[in-house]
Amino acid sequence: MxxxxxxxxxxxxxxxxxxxxxxxxxxxxxxxPFVAGQFNMLYVFGVGEVPMSITGDPGDQETMVHTTRSxxxxxSAVCRLKRGDMVGIRGPFGSSWPMEEAAGKDVIIVAGGVxxxxxxxxxxxxxxxxxxxxxxxxxxxxxxxxDILYQxxxxxxxxxxxxxxxxxxxxxxxxxxxxxxVVTALIPKVSFDPQRVVAMVCGPEVMMRFVVRELEARGVxxxxxxxxxxxxxxxxxxxxxxxxLGPQFICKQGPVFRYDRIAPLLRIREL
Amino acid sequence: xxxxxxxxxxHFDQFLDALKNRGYQVIGPTVRDxxxxxxxxxxxxxxxxxxxxxxxxxxxxxxRRNDAALFGYVVGPQSWKKFLHPxxxxxxxxxxxxxxxxxxxxxxxASKMAFIGVRACELHAIAIQDKVFLxxxxxxxxxxxxxxxxxxxAVNCGQAGNTCFCxxxxxxxxxxxxxxxxxxxxxxxxxxxxxxEAGTPLGTEILLQVPHHPAGEAQVEKAGEIHxxxxxxxxxxxxxxxxxxxxxxxxEHSRWxxxxxxxxxxxxxxxxxxxxxxxxxxxxxDLSGDHAERWQKWDSCFTMDFSYIHGGSIRSSTKSRYRQWxxxxxASWFDQFGSSGCVGCGRCITWCPVxxxxxxxxxxxxxxxxxxxSNAKEPDDGNTGTNPR
Amino acid sequence: METLERxxxxxxxxxxxxxxxxxxxxxxxxxxxxxxGEFIFREGQEADQFYLVRHGVVAVxxxxxxxxxxxxxxxxxxxxxxxxxxxxxYRWKFDARAVEQTRAIAIDGKxxxxxxxxxxxxxxxxxxxxxxxxxxxxxxxxxxLLNVYETxx
Numbered sequence: 007m008x009x010x011x012x013x014x015x016x017x018x019x020x021x022x023x024x025x026x027x028x029x030x031x032x033x034x035x036x037x038x039p040f041v042a043g044q045f046n047m048l049y050v051f052g053v054g055e056v057p058m059s060i061t062g063d064p065g066d067q068e069t070m071v072h073t074t075r076s077x078x079x080x081x082s083a084v085c086r087l088k089r090g091d092m093v094g095i096r097g098p099f100g101s102s103w104p105m106e107e108a109a110g111k112d113v114i115i116v117a118g119g120v121x122x123x124x125x126x127x128x129x130x131x132x133x134x135x136x137x138x139x140x141x142x143x144x145x146x147x148x149x150x151x152x153d154i155l156y157q158x159x160x161x162x163x164x165x166x167x168x169x170x171x172x173x174x175x176x177x178x179x180x181x182x183x184x185x186x187x188v189v190t191a192l193i194p195k196v197s198f199d200p201q202r203v204v205a206m207v208c209g210p211e212v213m214m215r216f217v218v219r220e221l222e223a224r225g226v227x228x229x230x231x232x233x234x235x236x237x238x239x240x241x242x243x244x245x246x247x248x249x250x251l252g253p254q255f256i257c258k259q260g261p262v263f264r265y266d267r268i269a270p271l272l273r274i275r276e277l
Numbered sequence: 278x279x280x281x282x283x284x285x286x287x288h289f290d291q292f293l294d295a296l297k298n299r300g301y302q303v304i305g306p307t308v309r310d311x312x313x314x315x316x317x318x319x320x321x322x323x324x325x326x327x328x329x330x331x332x333x334x335x336x337x338x339x340x341r342r343n344d345a346a347l348f349g350y351v352v353g354p355q356s357w358k359k360f361l362h363p364x365x366x367x368x369x370x371x372x373x374x375x376x377x378x379x380x381x382x383x384x385x386x387a388s389k390m391a392f393i394g395v396r397a398c399e400l401h402a403i404a405i406q407d408k409v410f411l412x413x414x415x416x417x418x419x420x421x422x423x424x425x426x427x428x429x430x431a432v433n434c435g436q437a438g439n440t441c442f443c444x445x446x447x448x449x450x451x452x453x454x455x456x457x458x459x460x461x462x463x464x465x466x467x468x469x470x471x472x473x474e475a476g477t478p479l480g481t482e483i484l485l486q487v488p489h490h491p492a493g494e495a496q497v498e499k500a501g502e503i504h505x506x507x508x509x510x511x512x513x514x515x516x517x518x519x520x521x522x523x524x525x526x527x528x529e530h531s532r533w534x535x536x537x538x539x540x541x542x543x544x545x546x547x548x549x550x551x552x553x554x555x556x557x558x559x560x561x562x563d564l565s566g567d568h569a570e571r572w573q574k575w576d577s578c579f580t581m582d583f584s585y586i587h588g589g590s591i592r593s594s595t596k597s598r599y600r601q602w603x604x605x606x607x608a609s610w611f612d613q614f615g616s617s618g619c620v621g622c623g624r625c626i627t628w629c630p631v632x633x634x635x636x637x638x639x640x641x642x643x644x645x646x647x648x649x650x651s652n653a654k655e656p657d658d659g660n661t662g663t664n665p666r
Numbered sequence: 667m668e669t670l671e672r673x674x675x676x677x678x679x680x681x682x683x684x685x686x687x688x689x690x691x692x693x694x695x696x697x698x699x700x701x702x703g704e705f706i707f708r709e710g711q712e713a714d715q716f717y718l719v720r721h722g723v724v725a726v727x728x729x730x731x732x733x734x735x736x737x738x739x740x741x742x743x744x745x746x747x748x749x750x751x752x753x754x755x756y757r758w759k760f761d762a763r764a765v766e767q768t769r770a771i772a773i774d775g776k777x778x779x780x781x782x783x784x785x786x787x788x789x790x791x792x793x794x795x796x797x798x799x800x801x802x803x804x805x806x807x808x809x810x811l812l813n814v815y816e817t818x819x
Contacts, residue, residue, distance in 0.1 A: 011380070090376055094371075
């Protein structure tokens with residue numbers, strides 16, 4: 007499967023090393039719509055291809071949005087793109103966040119670092135159909151205030167009366183007026199019915215493990231928690247073998263997994 | 278058309294010609310560099326006539342037979358994935374002008390390959406890779422084209438090797454399905470012929486082009502005896518009872534440390550294994566920077582950066598990589614593709630430079646299964662003098 | 667106007683504490699208020715109080731030389747601030763500053779230490795709560811130290 011051409015509409019800087027890319031397809035016809043939780047393989051001509059979670063609004067299928075950190079050859083090339091440049095996109099791939107499962111229930115969204123990117127489509131979807139869900143909270147942990155993604159949007163969400171937003175950073179200069187502490191400490195601050203809540207968690211693996219532990223301490227069962235996993239990917243279609251976690255192919259059975267289905271795999275080191 | 282026919286040795290070249298005349302590239306075993314490898318054949322004399330192989334853990338030697346058998350050997354280091362799932366495949370090309378680029382997908386090759394001498398274990402391996410590339414939610418179009426253009430002439434093994442255990446894996450030694458023609462070579466006295474079974478109408482068509490006659494009962498019986506005898510000769514066995522559960526429950530077994538102390542992570546096993554399918558992609562450009570290509574290349578889960586992510590590898594220890602290979606092959610494969618990934622060909626045992634034996638590893642883990650109470654770790658009170666291992 | 671007894675009894679840090687111990691605490695307690703930006707205590711000062719935050723946010727900070735003033739953790743409504751009053755040399759090791767206007771109950775640590783030596787049951791009730799708080803802060807600190815959001819090279 008070859009990449010489809012997309013053109014860069016906008017490149018926006020989020021933090022010192024993280025950028026958000028907005029793309030439009032050259033040939034919009036015949037594209038499969040994406041849903042919250044899925045990812046694309048993004049190709050920069052002559053450099054390479056990397057997996058990127060889709061961070062745009064599923065309600066706007068005309069624009070493809072990706073947020074990436076500059077960590078290697080391809081991502082640093084992405085961070086140097088300009089309006090009008092062309093990239094290749096293969097996708098959308100993978101499983102989705104459980105939006106249907108969450109209908110009529112409370113929702114708690116816990117994001118860490120750049121893990122907010124694959125969860126942002128969930129926030130968009132909930133806010134565009136707010137009455138469909140119960141109490142909704144977003145909890146976001148980041149390294150420092152300068153690393154917080156989507157600051158303007160977070161402030162907008164925070165100002166809503168029907169949506170709770172809590173942000174904490176691991177460390178901050180004294181001028182920071184927000185919370186400093188571990189993201190798990192924010193969980194007791196938001197209210198939800200543990201019997202009728204769906205939790206969606208994304209961030210570094212160790213952070214997800216601790217968050218799930220805290221959620222369980224609050225009475226949330228493992229079948230109510232969903233996480234988004236990440237592994238090395240080359241093909242995104244289950245042929246190259248790189249993304250396996252035990253028997254699971256992260257590109258096909260994931261990246262979103264219900265926690266009870268992979269908890270035993272996450273316990274084994276270097277699996 | 279009778280179920281079994283006889284093809285005489287002196288007509289074997291005509292048989293190969295019949296394939297060539299139909300546009301097939303004839304590929305089969307040949308001797309090169311001290312091994313029996315797969316390559317294009319011109320005539321029957323290119324086959325390993327009168328050669329056999331002696332294999333053991335970490336050992337492979339060719340020896341002369343005292344007859345002129347064409348297929349008197351077991352299996353060499355290569356498998357048919359060399360042709361069906363080649364080591365380097367171009368996926369597409371792209372050319373840039375200014376800010377835009379155009380991608381040109383690789384055209385599906387109208388390839389026609391006739392494979393001569395495919396063993397039962399290899400037939401199963403091909404079926405296993407078919408499952409991976411043709412039966413899932415995504416289909417590999419290049420694999421599909423190569424596979425559809427392949428004609429398979431199987432050969433029933435006349436002997437089993439020291440590292441063979443296809444019988445344990447229900448993958449041989451007799452070819453049951455997946456072939457166009459299956460041959461059993463028989464040499465007795467001055468007689469040298471093949472008992473032929475057609476597996477598909479295409480196989481029958483080919484056979485009709487070559488001198489042959491219906492097989493007599495005695496000849497079919499002789500072939501049957503060879504099949505049974507080979508099945509008894511297996512050099513290795515693997516107890517596959519509930520093997521998926523066994524390995525899943527023993528991911529923290531100390532045996533993995535043991536094998537890790539021997540394994541060199543050289544990746545030979547993955548290269549010779551007929552079912553290993555992992556690949557990587559390489560994006561390359563020419564000097565102008567305006568022409569790019571994407572290539573798919575064989576990869577191995579034993580490489581250091583196979584599982585690289587965020588500045589490090591998930592599986593950085595040799596132990597974790599060996600465990601990944603073996604548990605994928607023998608356990609996870611069931612969950613992923615509905616069968617074992619192993620066909621018992623023994624190549625991994627033969628070609629491992631330190632003779633790691635996958636059948637032995639399973640045996641050891643089974644013998645000290647952590648689920649058995651006496652094997653479960655005793656709580657460490659600091660006073661136990663000897664290590665129960 | 668709420669009585670000190672009621673405020674103490676309702677503060678989450680002292681949840682489920684028996685009335686007779688609360689009565690002992692009341693004698694050492696007083697209402698305090700800090701404006702936004704005001705320091706509650708500074709590193710090196712004598713630690714003779716601890717605070718039960720009723721409203722507002724307090725930042726525990728350290729001056730880290732070239733990195734400037736860094737916030738290690740923030741403490742909010744319903745939480746307790748300060749344990750150095752429990753352990754010799756009874757001196758604060760960090761700064762604490764009100765991030766926004768903060769109201770709290772200050773409890774005289776010197777006075778309380780004497781009472782705990784005399785009544786070990788009271789001491790145990792307090793130590794149980796402080797040990798739990800220290801455990802939570804230690805776990806949080808460990809997780810924050812892991813620097814999980816950084817890419818590792």
